[in-house]
Amino acid sequence: MEISIRARIRAGDAVAFGQLFEEHARVVHRHAARMTGDRTVAEDVVSLTFLEAWRLRAGVAPEGESLRPWLLGIATNVIRNTRRAARRHQKALAKLPPHEVVPDFAAELTGRIADAEQLMAAKAALERLRPAEREVFALYVWEGLDHAAVAEALGKPVGTVRSRLSRARARLRELTDQELARERAERSTQRRSGSGQLTGDRALAVRSTKETIR
Known part of the structure; x- marks a missing residue:
């Protein structure tokens, strides 16, 4: 009888573990x-995940x-854990003297495209979800796990997964609309x-031209 990969991994079979890595490293990286x-950061998460899995x-x-x-x-x-470490790092950086900020116009240019605008708003909204809701949403919607698999991954009852997913979806729709409205208002x-400045410049140019003609 062939020994299952689960049994081989439990027994510390390095070859079986290598097979596990080959089959699932991309999935873990995509999720991260x-x-x-x-x-x-996702690459670091992959390394840490398989070290911890071993x-x-x-x-x-x-x-x-x-x-x-x-x-x-x-x-x-x-x-x-990575997020907690990043927050600690940001707090430490906040204590340093401020440095000159160079404006980034990429987001503004990308925001002119409707699809990109929606994507940016959804991403910002996702960050505003509670961590537990964000995790359930990512595993169920992005990774395609069913409720039972998500429950297994997070160590939670299926009922908890269902309720968190329902709240996440409703909250995400609400927050995405808020983000879109805010970005469009800005x-x-x-x-x-910008239009006011341009109009003023043109008006000044027109006045100067008239004065020159006179």
Whole structure:
């Protein structure tokens, strides 16, 4: 009888663990990139996730289907820790003397495209969700896990997953609309301000021309 990959991983089989990495590293990276918005950080999350998975290999359930929920659960914990570390880092940086900020016009230009505008608003809204709701949304919607698999990944009852997902979806729609309204109001204000300046310049030019003719 062939020994299952779960049994081999539980026993510390390096070849089986390598196979696990080959099959799921991209999935973990995609999940981390979506949750953090940073591919470099996502690469670190992948490394830490599989290091932690090796440490916790004895806890793999003897029976079951895909190990993807187990790995994504570990990755979610790693992301939480990464976020906490990033917040501590930001607090430390905030204590340093301020430096000159160079304006970034990329977001403004991208925002003129409707699809990009929607995407930016949704991303900002996602960051405003409660962490528990954001995690459930990411695993269910982005990673395609069913309710039971999400519950397995997070170590929560299925009922809790369902309620968090429902709240996340409703809250995300509300927050996305708020973000879109805010961004459009800001751009409208910028356009009016720019238009006023342009109008003033033109008026000055016209007056100067008339005076020269006289």
